[in-house]
Amino acid sequence: MEMDIKHKKPFAIRAGLHCLFSGLYHILERERPEAAAESDEADIYFETNGQNLEYYGDLNRVWLASQQDIVERFAQTYGLKPHASFEVELNPGAALLRLREAVLRGRMPLLFIRTTSLDYHEVFRDGEERNHLVLLLGWDDGSDSVLIGDSSFLDQAGHVTTYEGVLTVDALRRGLWGYAWFETDAEQKLFSGLERFNEVLQNIRSFNQGLELPDQRYQGSLAYRMYVRDYAKLPALDAPAFSAVCRNVYYCFRVGGMLHQLEYLAAYIGRYEGRWPQEGQELLYRVEGLREKWRKALMQLYKVGLSVQRDKIGLLQDRFTLLLDEHEKLLCDLLKAVDEEQGTASR
Numbered sequence: 001m002e003m004d005i006k007h008k009k010p011f012a013i014r015a016g017l018h019c020l021f022s023g024l025y026h027i028l029e030r031e032r033p034e035a036a037a038e039s040d041e042a043d044i045y046f047e048t049n050g051q052n053l054e055y056y057g058d059l060n061r062v063w064l065a066s067q068q069d070i071v072e073r074f075a076q077t078y079g080l081k082p083h084a085s086f087e088v089e090l091n092p093g094a095a096l097l098r099l100r101e102a103v104l105r106g107r108m109p110l111l112f113i114r115t116t117s118l119d120y121h122e123v124f125r126d127g128e129e130r131n132h133l134v135l136l137l138g139w140d141d142g143s144d145s146v147l148i149g150d151s152s153f154l155d156q157a158g159h160v161t162t163y164e165g166v167l168t169v170d171a172l173r174r175g176l177w178g179y180a181w182f183e184t185d186a187e188q189k190l191f192s193g194l195e196r197f198n199e200v201l202q203n204i205r206s207f208n209q210g211l212e213l214p215d216q217r218y219q220g221s222l223a224y225r226m227y228v229r230d231y232a233k234l235p236a237l238d239a240p241a242f243s244a245v246c247r248n249v250y251y252c253f254r255v256g257g258m259l260h261q262l263e264y265l266a267a268y269i270g271r272y273e274g275r276w277p278q279e280g281q282e283l284l285y286r287v288e289g290l291r292e293k294w295r296k297a298l299m300q301l302y303k304v305g306l307s308v309q310r311d312k313i314g315l316l317q318d319r320f321t322l323l324l325d326e327h328e329k330l331l332c333d334l335l336k337a338v339d340e341e342q343g344t345a346s347r
Helices: 019-031 041-047 067-077 092-104 169-175 193-209 221-236 239-254 258-271 280-307 310-346
Strands: 004-006 053-055 062-064 080-085 110-114 131-140 145-154 160-168 176-184 211-213 217-219
Touching (some): 019 041, 019 067, 019 110, 019 131, 019 145, 019 176, 041 067, 041 193, 041 258, 067 080, 067 176, 092 131, 092 169, 092 176, 131 160, 145 169, 160 169, 169 176, 193 310, 217 221, 221 310, 239 258, 239 280, 258 280
Antiparallel strands (some): 004 131, 053 062, 080 176, 110 131, 110 176, 131 145, 145 160, 211 217
């Protein structure tokens, strides 16, 4: 007998800054609403070390260092039991059966999917293949389709857009490469507010310190520095490759990169203004000012890529390096201010 499976409780999809962290917050609202009331998307971003990106060398990309680590940190922080796989392609049929069962049991899985299998907006239909995340809201055996919710993607004008609608099971099978769903773990204790705050500070410290890994891989702020260093390879590329790399650099800094980090940082400072010293408002102004500088620098890079202005790469390297210096100093000043405030409070 065919079944029409939908969530027992209607769930409204709201716009977020980033598909992964917005998706996790939607899940937290469903699984632990009391914890969600004390948190938000920016909290989850910093608590799960979402700012820790990795550069894979040779102008490849800068991207999230480990989505599996983010999923595990999220579960640990909020007392949840994760069910996740990032090797769906080894047995996609079995993965779909597990997802169908999860929806039947009232869970709301997060799907890691390639954009080439999504057809509900022109940015996916006409754009390059990227990784994306959507929420699985329901399953309809009768039409061989699923109901998904997309809480954050950028339209052609750069505006955050959402979607709630149907995707065929065949399209899901073709694009799916990972999933994660969660359920409350009654035996696991949630992190306290202070524990969560201290975890955020440690993650910011780690980002600023950076990390060099084998095989020319780099994490944290060092990932950005090595990425910018490798811009020196751009002038040797032919015109199509030059433009493609510039587009990719823009995307990596814009989506999940520096701009998102600064947007989340502004939100986080604003949410916890009582935990910052008097310099907190000044820090917030600096965050907003730095974000605007990054935005303008990235637009310049994008235009240089479109017009293949190889002679401008050296100037862009200098500009990006200065912005990285300013970025690291901002984070250092933020950490120093908190350390001084905590030291004063303990005396």
